[in-house]
Amino acid sequence: MSNVLVIGGGLGGLSAAIHLRLAGYEVTVFEANERVGGRANLIERDGFRFDTGPSLLNYPWVFEDLFSAAGRNLRDYVTLLPVDPSVSFQWADGVRFTLSSDLQRLLAECERVEEGARPAMLAFLSDAAIKYRLSFEKLINRNEDNPLRWLGALSPAELSRLSIWRSLDGELGRFFKSRYLREALGAYGMYLGGSPFDLPGLFSILAYGELAYGLWLPKGGIYSLVEGVERLARELGVIIHTGCRVRRVEVEARRVTGVELVDGAFHQASLVVSNVDVPTTNTELIAETALPKGKSKAAKLRMTPGVLTFYWGVRGAVENLGHHTIFLPDDFAAAFEDLFRRKRIPDGLPFYVSQPSATDFALAPPGDTAMFVLVPTPLLSDMGDTDWQAVTQSIKTRVLDRLRQHGIDLAPERIAVEEVYTPEEWRRRFGLFNGSAFGAAHTLFQVGPFRTRNYSEEIAGLFYVGASTTPGTGMPMVVLSGKLAAERVLEKANGSGR
Numbered sequence: 374m375s376n377v378l379v380i381g382g383g384l385g386g387l388s389a390a391i392h393l394r395l396a397g398y399e400v401t402v403f404e405a406n407e408r409v410g411g412r413a414n415l416i417e418r419d420g421f422r423f424d425t426g427p428s429l430l431n432y433p434w435v436f437e438d439l440f441s442a443a444g445r446n447l448r449d450y451v452t453l454l455p456v457d458p459s460v461s462f463q464w465a466d467g468v469r470f471t472l473s474s475d476l477q478r479l480l481a482e483c484e485r486v487e488e489g490a491r492p493a494m495l496a497f498l499s500d501a502a503i504k505y506r507l508s509f510e511k512l513i514n515r516n517e518d519n520p521l522r523w524l525g526a527l528s529p530a531e532l533s534r535l536s537i538w539r540s541l542d543g544e545l546g547r548f549f550k551s552r553y554l555r556e557a558l559g560a561y562g563m564y565l566g567g568s569p570f571d572l573p574g575l576f577s578i579l580a581y582g583e584l585a586y587g588l589w590l591p592k593g594g595i596y597s598l599v600e601g602v603e604r605l606a607r608e609l610g611v612i613i614h615t616g617c618r619v620r621r622v623e624v625e626a627r628r629v630t631g632v633e634l635v636d637g638a639f640h641q642a643s644l645v646v647s648n649v650d651v652p653t654t655n656t657e658l659i660a661e662t663a664l665p666k667g668k669s670k671a672a673k674l675r676m677t678p679g680v681l682t683f684y685w686g687v688r689g690a691v692e693n694l695g696h697h698t699i700f701l702p703d704d705f706a707a708a709f710e711d712l713f714r715r716k717r718i719p720d721g722l723p724f725y726v727s728q729p730s731a732t733d734f735a736l737a738p739p740g741d742t743a744m745f746v747l748v749p750t751p752l753l754s755d756m757g758d759t760d761w762q763a764v765t766q767s768i769k770t771r772v773l774d775r776l777r778q779h780g781i782d783l784a785p786e787r788i789a790v791e792e793v794y795t796p797e798e799w800r801r802r803f804g805l806f807n808g809s810a811f812g813a814a815h816t817l818f819q820v821g822p823f824r825t826r827n828y829s830e831e832i833a834g835l836f837y838v839g840a841s842t843t844p845g846t847g848m849p850m851v852v853l854s855g856k857l858a859a860e861r862v863l864e865k866a867n868g869s870g871r
Contacts, residue, residue, distance in 0.1 A: 375643060377399070377645070381403075381404060382403075382404035383409070387402070389648070390613075392859035396862075403617040410603075411803055413596065414803075421790050431847070458473045460583070462701055465702060474585070483554065486551055486553050487554055512526065514844070558580045572816070623639070647836070651813070655670065677813070680799065681765065682746065683772070683792075684743075685788045685791055687743075688741055730742050752808055765795065825837065838851070838854050
């Protein structure tokens with residue numbers, strides 16, 4: 374079989390490379406940075422180890438399937454540490470709600486927040502389990518360009534169970550009266566690029582998936598998982614070049630001919646899979662003459678928000694803070710209005726704090742704390758000429774003040790190590806289009822066959838993988854994206870598709 378070139382060694386690119394190698398292709402990966410992983414990268418300083426992007430692993434079965442496809446066992450490459458209780462939510466008025474995969478603990482917590490919520494949570498879990506099963510068995514895990522055929526995989530009764538036409542908040546309102554339970558389970562919508570008041574009710578499966586399959590931290594941090602996937606790829610014979618940035622995908626007569634690196638070297642291939650964000654690929658890696666509508670299509674794509682991230686190495690322990698805590702404002706709806714409609718950093722600042730060293734002590738020097746803070750922001754194009762240094766200092770002060778309100782004493786002088794990634798830095802380092810942290814949004818008309826396809830309709834031999842194509846954002850989804858992209862390449866090779 375012919376060779377395939379993969380641009381970008383994120384988890385989606387590595388997954389595609391593994392599946393293509395298993396299918397018999399010669400596969401070469403070009404990664405611009407010194408490490409693979411894409412946004413799931415690593416910072417190491419003064420004994421602290423920080424994961425730059427994802428902070429917890431959900432749906433571990435997706436990675437188990439990736440390794441088993443190669444005849445390997447994930448547990449031989451990565452040790453997974455359970456994180457339970459998993460995620461806590463805190464409001465400015467002092468209310469706290471904590472999720473757990475221990476059913477009795479979860480039900481007791483629901484009852485504490487909302488009297489009579491035990492049966493409501495059981496009903497929610499039962500309903501979401503059906504949505505989850507239908508989604509992964511019949512929708513998410515397959516390529517389909519025709520919306521009627523995509524939805525036609527479901528019976529009318531099954532389609533009605535998915536609550537596609539009801540908002541996520543409305544779906545949660547079927548089960549819970551308490552605003553706190555609805556806001557906690559609806560907050561996941563922010564990372565899908567939409568408000569729970571707008572996103573389809575189908576996305577109740579996000580909270581369910583974490584509860585059903587648990588949340589995990591690979592020993593050594595998330596990057597240890599990336600290293601495990603990289604090791605598997607190399608063992609299978611995938612060639613990986615780091616520090617090799619691709620300047621351009623070369624196209625002749627509407628067909629891919631190869632890629633040119635920034636050092637001028639040309640690598641010939643009739644098949645290229647880009648793990649660079651789809652709109653970035655189409656606007657920066659392909660000449661406008663080869664893809665004249667690339668910029669206009671990219672501009673129309675609705676993206677998830679940007680993020681401002683802090684990586685703090687703190688001297689001593691940080692009390693009253695678990696592994697993963699999401700801080701929500703009193704006016705939940707206004708925060709989404711600010712972010713998505715007014716396109717400004719919310720007045721009531723939502724953010725989350727991850728403390729991975731609470732689960733894996735080795736991520737920080739003995740007795741110290743490794744912390745990660747993520748604050749959503751508008752896209753770069755909505756922020757105008759922003760003084761990011763001033764914004765960073767302002768948000769840092771607001772975060773520390775909010776922590777203090779909850780009895781979490783984190784004096785600035787205790788922060789011995791600090792790294793900050795603004796949306797501009799995320800764009801520069803990892804090619805994230807418009808500074809969008811999680812790729813294309815998951816609105817009703819940007820899912821399934823409505824989402825940007827994983828192959829180019831204009832350029833033969835060009836395929837896409839990653840968060841902005843199907844099935845979507847998040848580590849498990851981009852790993853599935855690699856499998857689906859590989860299937861597209863095989864379709865083309867067999868003459869049954871592009």
